[in-house]
Amino acid sequence: MRKLTLALAALALAAPAVTEPALAQNEQFIPALVYRTGPYAPNGIPFANGVADYWTLLNERDGGINGVKIVFEECETGYATDKGVECYERLKGKGPTGAAYFSPLSTGITFALTDKVPGDKIPLLTMGYGRSESRNGAVFPWNFIAVGSYWTAADVAIQHIAKELGGFDKLKGKKISLVYHDSPYGKEPIAALEARAKLNGFDFKAIPVTHPGVEQKSQWLAIRQDRPDYVLLWGWGVMNSTSIKEAAAVGFPREKVIGVWWSGAEPDVTPAGEQSAGYKALMLQHGPGKFAVHADLEKNVVSKGKAAAKEDFAQVLYNRGLINSMIGTEAIRTAMKKYGNKPMTGEQVRWGFENLNLTAARIKELGFEGMLQPLRFSCEDHQGADVARMQQWDGKAWKTISDYYKADDSILAPLVKENAAKYATEKKITARDCSKES
């Protein structure tokens, strides 16, 4: 009996934690796959707080979306793919119309759910992560890799390096290494970087780091010997700060280390202290700081003691969470224009995403001016935008150091087409004819 009790206790601890709200008929249910514990919690928490606070803002300020109150539940995944899938299975059918959409904040979970969502008819919003070829809406009708893919990031990083060197012709013969998290996430940019290396004539080397990335000494000793001109960093969580510390330890200039936008938040640089000064990272368009939406949050959420955010308010990942929720809820609002002001099904929300047009005026109206450029999805394009900027940590704060770069579609579009076609063949998917979609 005692052994049974112990086993049950262990099972209860290992299972994903879900909090159950009571649901009424006129409520829109949105699940939140989060990681507030575990090795990636320092990065997962601010994002989850931004996501939750924006939904709370809509409920407090507007009474929900067009009068339909938002009800959300968090499910703890710990950034583990198996737990993410378990959370998905538990939450997909909740609420009067089921889950509106999922945002797993994990490329591994995204890969797993990409096969499941067509059957369940629930869209996946993967802002700035996930399968880069899922930009192709004809093959991936349920995936929305909003704002930018890893191929966008890789291309923009190379464009920035070329600019620093004085032109694309200066890339020839240079050495660029990629230090990456040895996971689907970390491997994503390799195809785009190899394409760029072939085109621009630089020597590209990919160096994997095993999860969670606390041991990187061998990799950085190899970099010390190899002396690349630039190091691109595709890390997450503890891996980022460890990379910066190791770069400092081997004397590699931080100014020559460029992180992806998931390696460019406050938890990535503060643990390394002054060693982080000079380190650069891409911006998923936005950075930290307060904008008009933050004033609304302070008035309607923070002052009422309903904010999830604490010291992470207006930090990079918190702001990303806000944008993620804004895009999701605007898709629901778009769907309501067609289907009426009532809770939307996943299928209706998918239509909403595909027809979402966030103009500069609408972005300003929502309080996100300065954080996001116009974004428009279509049947063919599930990314909606392909621009990014560069920021640099000055030892105390992130400073934007570039204007917007536009990813080179002459390189990326063929990659998307080729890989989407490969995926369609593997999964026996017949691509939609977007010219016939309404």
Added chain:
Amino acid sequence: MIAFGQFLEVLVSGLLAGVLYSLVALGFVLIFKASGVFNFAQGAMVLLAGLALVRSLDFMVAKGLPFWAAIVIALLFAAVVMAITAWMVERFVLGPLINQDGLTLFMSTIGVTFMIEGGAQMLFGSDVYPLRLFPSDAWFLFEGSFPGGILVSKIDVWGGLIAAVLVVGLALFFQKTKTGRALRAVADDHAAAQSVGISLNWIWFIVWLVAGLVALVAATVWGTKLGVQFSITFLALKALPVLIIGGFTSVPGAIVGGLIVGAGEKLAEAYLGPFIGGGIEYWFAYVLALVVLMARPQGLFGERIIERI
């Protein structure tokens, strides 16, 4: 000459990293030696000790205490937290499970792991907390002989020195003190030790306390290296091959095992990794451990188990 310099650099960094793994492995050895329990919670104990230390340190520095005074008080506070943890484990987990088989006790430490991880993050937070107790830059040795010199991280050297002091301290504790001798008696034979008046409950509390203090020492070094954060618990997985190689009951074995694992995995990553895709050091340590297991199941320094049939 460059190739030899690179080899030396990887070897030295591997040996020093191995000593840091030994710091965690020592906690496992202590508990296994005295109670026969494989304590899966040792990695979580390093996290708890580190969080208690860094959060109290930050609190007192923010209150304006001089850094040296804040350090002393924070270390004492963390030691008290580890003592309370040791008492609770003995009182509520191991005590009620006395006379149960080893597998049951092992399973109970898995439960303790989850509880410590969850409790520590709930009490002290789940962010990354920088800890700056030791210098984190590097020396470049023999620059005249090798271009660029041989890089040696100062924090790794500090870790090595601390491990050496710890081993000497533990050896003295086990050999020269009454409690240490009682611990060895319990390790040899529980029933015989009880028959001469040694309290098992007291001994288990002491051994978990000592393991907790070893975890605190490991946390000071690893916390400075990585920042105090959840990922520190993964060090337990690094300590496992160290234990398999060195033996579960030997303090010197934990050190030698650490050196073999550290040097082996770093050299494998540097010289074998490029041919098979890289990122091999995590599992390569277990390859080494399996090789030792097959040749010498009790580990290089473990006690040979001879059972009469």
